[in-house]
Amino acid sequence: GAVVSQHPSWVICKSGTSVKIECRSLDFQATTMFWYRQFPKQSLMLMATSNEGSKATYEQGVEKDKFLINHASLTLSTLTVTSAHPEDSSFYICSAIGTAANYGYTFGSGTRLTVV
Amino acid sequence: QQPVQSPQAVILREGEDAVINCSSSKALYSVHWYRQKHGEAPVFLMILLKGGEQKGHDKISASFNEKKQQSSLYLTASQLSYSGTYFCGTDRQAGTALIFGKGTTLSVSS
Numbered sequence: 001g002a003v004v005s006q007h008p009s010w011v012i013c014k015s016g017t018s019v020k021i022e023c024r025s026l027d028f029q030a031t032t033m034f035w036y037r038q039f040p041k042q043s044l045m046l047m048a049t050s051n052e053g054s055k056a057t058y059e060q061g062v063e064k065d066k067f068l069i070n071h072a073s074l075t076l077s078t079l080t081v082t083s084a085h086p087e088d089s090s091f092y093i094c095s096a097i098g099t100a101a102n103y104g105y106t107f108g109s110g111t112r113l114t115v116v
Numbered sequence: 117q118q119p120v121q122s123p124q125a126v127i128l129r130e131g132e133d134a135v136i137n138c139s140s141s142k143a144l145y146s147v148h149w150y151r152q153k154h155g156e157a158p159v160f161l162m163i164l165l166k167g168g169e170q171k172g173h174d175k176i177s178a179s180f181n182e183k184k185q186q187s188s189l190y191l192t193a194s195q196l197s198y199s200g201t202y203f204c205g206t207d208r209q210a211g212t213a214l215i216f217g218k219g220t221t222l223s224v225s226s
Contacts, residue, residue: 034213043118043203044158044216093157097211105148105205105214110157 006108121217138204
């Protein structure tokens with residue numbers, strides 16, 4: 001089945017630094033990637049949608065200059081949290097859909113970011 | 117628009133049944149059900165497409181009532197492993213992002 005590899009699984013960084021999270025589709029071409037954020041005991045909230053080769057579309061309230069999304073190839077999308085602050089600590093998870101005939105979303109395993 | 121899930125929480129003994137509902141005020145293309153355990157990524161359970169269908173495997177099944185824009189997840193003869201938070205994710209068009217409900221926390225005890 002379709003697999004999305006997300007790295008790192010967890011990261012601890014200092015306030016003010018940047019962190020990059022990668023999502024790779026291993027066995028299919030991910031034409032569209034979605035990035036979600038989940039705070040403790042809350043639902044998954046959509047942050048942005050990115051299509052390969054295009055600029056990402058951000059949801060209302062999500063700072064595009066803070067959360068940089070790059071989807072330069074059909075197998076790789078990255079989310080960079082710039083100048084991270086403690087309030088950015090969260091569980092970030094990507095989801096991809098591809099060109100396969102079977103309709104479905106494939107989720108990465110998530111990245112737990114802790115900013116100290 | 118975020119779908120509405122109910123109930124917020126369910127407490128069961130092993131072997132008991134539960135129903136979790138997910139409804140939308142807008143026409144949906146599909147409904148996806150996931151289970152998430154603490155600290156882990158959501159695990160896909162099943163997808164239901166518009167046209168009104170029912171699916172199931174083992175003791176977990178789901179239905180999608182297109183007229184009501186409501187989906188229900190049925191958990192029968194619950195097991196300890198069923199514990200977790202259940203989310204429904206909905207989309208209004210193929211290829212668009214899933215929007216998730218707030219989740220239903222299911223606790224199964226022996």
